[in-house]
Amino acid sequence: MHACTTYYHQGEDLCEDLQPFFKKLANEIAVMRVETNKVEKELENSHGLVSDTEITSALCNSADKKSPKLEGYLFKRTSNAFKTWNRRWFYLFDNKLVYRRRSGDEHETVMEDDLRICTVKPVTDGERRFCFEIVSPSKNHILQADSEDMFQLWIEALQKGIGAAIQKIQSIDIQKNTEINKSENSGFDNNNKTKSKRAWEQIIKLPGNNVCADCKAHRPQWASINLGIVLCIDCSGVHRSLGVHHSKVRSLTLDDWEPEVVKLMTELGNTVVNKIYEAKVPESIQKASDQCPGTIREDWIRKKYVEKLFVMDLSELLQSDSLSDGLCLNSNKDKWRVKKGAKANEVLKNQAESESDCDENSSCDINQQTEEEDNNYGAEETIENLHSNLLLYKAAESYNLIVMCQAFALGAEKSWTNEQDKNRQPLHAAVISGSVLPCVYLLLNGARLNVQDQDGKTPLHLATSEGHTAQVCLFLKYRADQHVKDNEDKVPLTLAEEKEHADIVTLLRLGRLNEEMRDNETTGDEMFNDVVRDFSRLAYSNPEKLQRQKYDV
Amino acid sequence: MSSKDDEYDYLFKVVLIGDSGVGKSNLLSRFTRNEFNLESKSTIGVEFATRSIQVDGKTIKAQIWDTAGQERYRAITAAYYRGAVGALLVYDIAKHLTYENVERWLRELRDHADQNIVIMLVGNKSDLRHLRAVLTEEAKAFAERNGLSFIETSALDSTNVDLAFQNILTEIYRIVSQKQIRDPPEGDTIRPQNVEPIDVKPTMNSDSVRKQCCQ
Numbered sequence: 001m002h003a004c005t006t007y008y009h010q011g012e013d014l015c016e017d018l019q020p021f022f023k024k025l026a027n028e029i030a031v032m033r034v035e036t037n038k039v040e041k042e043l044e045n046s047h048g049l050v051s052d053t054e055i056t057s058a059l060c061n062s063a064d065k066k067s068p069k070l071e072g073y074l075f076k077r078t079s080n081a082f083k084t085w086n087r088r089w090f091y092l093f094d095n096k097l098v099y100r101r102r103s104g105d106e107h108e109t110v111m112e113d114d115l116r117i118c119t120v121k122p123v124t125d126g127e128r129r130f131c132f133e134i135v136s137p138s139k140n141h142i143l144q145a146d147s148e149d150m151f152q153l154w155i156e157a158l159q160k161g162i163g164a165a166i167q168k169i170q171s172i173d174i175q176k177n178t179e180i181n182k183s184e185n186s187g188f189d190n191n192n193k194t195k196s197k198r199a200w201e202q203i204i205k206l207p208g209n210n211v212c213a214d215c216k217a218h219r220p221q222w223a224s225i226n227l228g229i230v231l232c233i234d235c236s237g238v239h240r241s242l243g244v245h246h247s248k249v250r251s252l253t254l255d256d257w258e259p260e261v262v263k264l265m266t267e268l269g270n271t272v273v274n275k276i277y278e279a280k281v282p283e284s285i286q287k288a289s290d291q292c293p294g295t296i297r298e299d300w301i302r303k304k305y306v307e308k309l310f311v312m313d314l315s316e317l318l319q320s321d322s323l324s325d326g327l328c329l330n331s332n333k334d335k336w337r338v339k340k341g342a343k344a345n346e347v348l349k350n351q352a353e354s355e356s357d358c359d360e361n362s363s364c365d366i367n368q369q370t371e372e373e374d375n376n377y378g379a380e381e382t383i384e385n386l387h388s389n390l391l392l393y394k395a396a397e398s399y400n401l402i403v404m405c406q407a408f409a410l411g412a413e414k415s416w417t418n419e420q421d422k423n424r425q426p427l428h429a430a431v432i433s434g435s436v437l438p439c440v441y442l443l444l445n446g447a448r449l450n451v452q453d454q455d456g457k458t459p460l461h462l463a464t465s466e467g468h469t470a471q472v473c474l475f476l477k478y479r480a481d482q483h484v485k486d487n488e489d490k491v492p493l494t495l496a497e498e499k500e501h502a503d504i505v506t507l508l509r510l511g512r513l514n515e516e517m518r519d520n521e522t523t524g525d526e527m528f529n530d531v532v533r534d535f536s537r538l539a540y541s542n543p544e545k546l547q548r549q550k551y552d553v
Numbered sequence: 554m555s556s557k558d559d560e561y562d563y564l565f566k567v568v569l570i571g572d573s574g575v576g577k578s579n580l581l582s583r584f585t586r587n588e589f590n591l592e593s594k595s596t597i598g599v600e601f602a603t604r605s606i607q608v609d610g611k612t613i614k615a616q617i618w619d620t621a622g623q624e625r626y627r628a629i630t631a632a633y634y635r636g637a638v639g640a641l642l643v644y645d646i647a648k649h650l651t652y653e654n655v656e657r658w659l660r661e662l663r664d665h666a667d668q669n670i671v672i673m674l675v676g677n678k679s680d681l682r683h684l685r686a687v688l689t690e691e692a693k694a695f696a697e698r699n700g701l702s703f704i705e706t707s708a709l710d711s712t713n714v715d716l717a718f719q720n721i722l723t724e725i726y727r728i729v730s731q732k733q734i735r736d737p738p739e740g741d742t743i744r745p746q747n748v749e750p751i752d753v754k755p756t757m758n759s760d761s762v763r764k765q766c767c768q
Contacts, residue, residue, distance in 0.1 A: 084669050
């Protein structure tokens with residue numbers, strides 16, 4: 001009994017001892033509560049501030065009707081299977097819709113590169129409020145705004161942006177010209193220019209590309225990608241009527257441009273191509289002009305590209321010096337060879353580039369992927385061998401686009417087989433050059449992709465064993481058949497694995513996976529295109545990244 | 554390709570990550586082709602394989618991407634994680650360093666993958682009992698702390714390989730199918746707007762762990 005009371009007593013004492021501690025604890029909790037309330041309020045306030053500034057910035061910008069700009073947070077629904085919503089800082093400028101993780105973040109992702117080809121519409125059936133959808137030819141994006149006001153603002157701004165962008169292209173050429181003049185005169189630097197490095201702007205910048213290649217009309221907005229020229233809308237119509245084996249017409253502004261095609265366009269251009277296709281125009285021929293009737297235009301274009309009437313033939317060429325840049329004849333005139341590199345355009349281009357901001361480095365890098373041997377010329381040939389087919393072959397082999405252009409103009413056969421060289425075709429030769437552009441040029445002009453040489457090797461086999469990742473990427477993009485076996489019974493993938501070309505292995509396997517998935521799903525295709533796009537971008541922006549060492553895995 | 558293989562209800566991309574030599578490629582070949590190669594070399598580039606499994610009467614096609622541990626920071630990195638809904642983060646139970654590096658791989662996932670990606674920590678080579686360097690309990694505790702599923706496998710003797718893939722695919726399926734319930738095509742839902750799905754990870758976690766213990 002006594003023990004019991006002592007026990008309880010001790011217990012009571014202990015409780016009393018703890019009393020102050022409990023009190024302290026309660027106080028602390030109370031203080032903390034007050035503090036959290038405060039912080040919460042502050043946060044609310046700052047949130048209010050943020051949305052206020054968002055709206056005001058939006059308002060003052062949309063007042064500037066010419067180029068609506070808007071930025072702020074939106075929720076973006078991811079496109080993967082989860083369909084989760086992420087909050088991202090979006091901004092709209094210069095016909096583009098771009099977002100970042102946070103407003104200060106360096107890294108930005110372009111959601112839509114060109115708003116002109118998009119539409120915006122509200123989404124009402126979704127599970128969230130204030131949603132709208134941006135629809136472009138390739139993708140749909142669903143975004144959510146914070147409030148009804150912001151929702152309206154974004155939709156309005158996007159629609160205005162689309163409208164303005166469409167109007168803008170009408171006047172862009174004049175602007176461009178005046179801009180160039182300005183920078184020539186005063187070295188005036190325009191910030192906007194660095195932002196807008198779109199494909200067609202690079203192309204239009206090339207000397208001679210400010211007017212139509214055929215009628216000299218200003219503001220050409222069309223191009224023939226296999227010929228490498230830009231055209232006005234009227235001439236583009238005539239080109240289209242020639243058929244795609246003569247001219248593949250694209251819109252500079254409305255079509256999607258692959259980086260390698262842009263590159264090719266900037267290596268050729270009106271000046272270079274016209275030098276060849278208008279080498280000898282008789283006085284009697286009426287050239288097409290800006291306002292000329294359709295029949296004259298048609299006649300002129302047909303004579304120029306289909307009948308190729310104004311191209312100098314080979315014998316004339318050999319006497320004149322017009323090819324001297326690319327084709328070197330020995331003094332005794334019975335040997336000839338093709339000079340490496342498509343540099344004739346370089347001079348012209350440099351002029352253009354010093355005025356503007358085109359990144360010259362990247363262009364040089366691809367040019368010289370495998371060159372720089374001591375001998376800068378293709379092998380010598382005797383003059384009797386000089387035939388347009390062989391000329392094309394040699395030019396492709398030594399990556400000389402201008403001589404290639406000349407050979408095309410002379411009617412060279414794209415699928416001519418060189419019996420002197422393992423029954424290879426020009427495309428094989430282009431692979432050996434190590435560059436992508438001669439391959440693109442040939443493919444655009446109808447060279448066949450899956451031809452085999454006497455060893456049974458396709459261009460894809462060759463590109464693989466040479467380790468030219470960018471070429472492999474290109475061929476896969478053009479849907480090369482990677483199941484063709486060479487005479488040793490090997491498919492390109494086997495070669496790539498043997499040589500341990502990691503990126504090529506990846507690309508080829510990805511191509512196979514894509515074939516497997518393509519039958520029933522579109523997602524496989526999309527993924528394949530994504531990766532291929534990654535690679536082609538790399539090939540054009542950081543080619544060194546693709547040049548890994550063999551055992552660098 | 555059989556016609557059965559061509560039809561599926563869901564397609565999930567799952568990536569294999571982890572240090573070089575932990576057995577990622579053998580896990581893949583065991584799961585997709587029931588093959589194992591003791592002398593396999595380091596993977597060149599990225600390898601792809603697919604296999605379909607059944608969950609709740611639905612056919613789920615797993616598209617599994619595998620690459621050499623050293624391939625990260627390469628041209629392919631962004632594409633590797635793009636669209637992936639699951640990741641098997643593999644370490645070697647006989648090499649403690651490969652377990653220590655798990656944190657680095659988690660960071661890489663955070664940087665490149667979707668925030669909701671389902672991650673399963675896989676201790677491979679469980680057949681090497683005598684060489685064990687990472688305790689099961691330790692790894693399990695780590696997985697729980699980080700909200701990952703956990704399993705130990707052996708690609709060599711096939712232990713738990715199918716189960717690992719089965720579990721992660723089921724978990725992804727549960728998350729994705731739940732989302733689909735949220736936005737039915739008919740729109741005859743009575744749910745209030747702005748309902749976010751409840752994270753089901755903990756349940757699935759203990760589920761997979763339990764299954765593993767019962768083996």
